Amino acid sequence: MADAKSARSPDIGGGAADAQRAEALRSRALAYHAAAPAGKLAIEVTKPCTTQAQLSLAYTPGVAAPVREIARDPEFAYDYTAKGNLVAVVTNGTAVLGLGRVGPLAGKPVMEGKAVLFKHFAGIDAFDIEVEARDADHLIDVVTAIAPGLGGINLEDIAAPDCFRVERELQERLDIPVFHDDQHGTAVIVAAALRNALIVQEKNLESVKVAIVGAGAAGVAIARMLQSMGVQRCFLSDVHGVLHRGRKDLSPWHDDLAVAPEDWTLAEMLADADVVIGVAVRGAIPEAALPTLAPRPVVFALANPDPEIDPRRVRQLRPDAVIATGRSDLPNQVNNALGFPYLFRGALDCRARRIDTGMLLAAVDALADLAREPVSDAVLAAYDLAPDSLRFGPEYIIPKALDPRLRERVAAAVAAAARRSGQARR
Structure with missing residues (x-):
């Protein structure tokens, strides 16, 4: 998991050391999965059957x-x-x-x-x-x-x-409930992290310009989630360019998100952006765009293991930025494990018929609120952190995955939202 006490950035991409680390991880992972019994799951009996x-x-x-x-x-x-x-x-x-x-x-x-x-x-x-x-x-x-x-x-x-x-x-x-985690799970965590990042940067959702690099399942879901939260200016791009009405290669799922001017390039989409969210591949966010971003930007580069842009360069060129990645060895890890277990826990607890937008937004609020509270001793111990080393700010905008408060807070918020919307059976 992410270790926010460390200000140093790891090597990202390329080099013999990276290759050695990758091979070591591969060997450990194969041994882990092959240890008897093979795999990671088993079935247990929950009632006595001895007589x-x-x-x-x-x-x-x-x-x-x-x-x-x-x-x-x-x-x-x-x-x-x-x-x-x-x-x-x-x-x-x-x-x-x-x-x-x-x-x-x-x-x-x-x-x-x-x-x-x-x-x-x-x-x-x-x-x-x-x-x-x-x-x-x-x-x-x-x-x-x-x-x-x-x-x-x-x-x-x-x-x-x-x-x-x-x-x-x-x-x-x-x-x-039917839930595609690559869409809505990612969107919930991104939205919660962004809500807090904008508080740190003293900006608000209604006025920011958001540029999403990547228009697959995650990019589309993030865009729709942010729109439901009040974002007015949200633009997307994919490998073929910026999404606009003039493109003939878009699916029906992209139609209402293709709102950029037809003459925009990626550079123009990124210019003056308050928020840049990458859900694509390494290199998808050009370094040359960093100086053109708005003051006090938010940069989420979420491709794993190699982000769309090197976070070290973002820190060097834009020290005023709040940065998040999908990596566990950097601050502000956008980790879906913060969301889907507790979304389903809340939905199952109230026997929900589906997970609707209100339930997703309730999870966003619960996650964002929790990150602004003092961090418990249990979290500090889990990550081997010193007292007072983890507090709300540029390098802590989203809770840690091992925070024991997540289950109660997020699941309860989701269940309450299901009851309000009529999705709950009980």
Whole structure:
């Protein structure tokens, strides 16, 4: 996790030392996953089954009693089965980490890892489901078919633009939360960090110019989230240029976000920007743009492991900037583990039918508020930090992933928002 006590920046990209570190990490990771039992997940039995009487309750004939109750009223599944605390982590393997279309089986370690985070941070049981889907329609049909026994669906590593359609259609078909973490999970954490960064920079959401470099799942979701929070001027670019009405290669999901002037280049989109958010690849934000940014800018370079622009150069050329990355070895790590476990925890606790915008915004507010509070001794101990070394400011705008207050604060805020919006069953 990020260590905000250190002002030194690590080497980022290139060099023999980096290659050695990468190989050492590779070796440790393979050994970690191969240690018996292989993988990272197992199933545990939650009821005693050591006597014949207990076995007769766990299975036949006793199991018929809850079967009849659920057949009479499907809501009883929440009372008599694990449905209410069970999430499927689903992928088709088309956009796995930064590795691209590696296929569903190669994506399984990531999905297992996501399930581990669900359990570790929020006490949620999760099954990883890797689907060899022919197309988006097939994936939608498969997930719809397996949904009855689940309390929620976490879509993961599905390439754009299919990810937009898959999520929307599953939300319409199902009466349980369906959430694409690469979209909305990222957007929630970015929005919370940005809310606090703008407080540090003495700016407000309604007046800033936001430039988002990257218009895939994360970029689109971030743009929509910021618009729902009051941002008026938000522009996006992709590998082909700035999004504007004149482009004929955009998907329908981009139409309402293509608002830049048709003659803009990337340099013009970045000029005078108060906020630059990178959700692309290394080098996507040119160093030459730094001097043209507005005074006291916010620069989020979130590509992993190599940010869109070297944070060291941002610090050198723009010492007035607030900087965040996706890296755990730099201050202000934008880490999705701050969001999705607690969003689902809150949704499951109130048996929500879906995760709506109000619930996402509640998570944003809870995360932002927590970062402005004094840091607990438990957090300092977890990161081996000295007392008073971590406090709200340019290098601490978002809570640490190991903050034990996250589960209570964020989950409670999400559940309360679900009740206000009518999404909660209880």
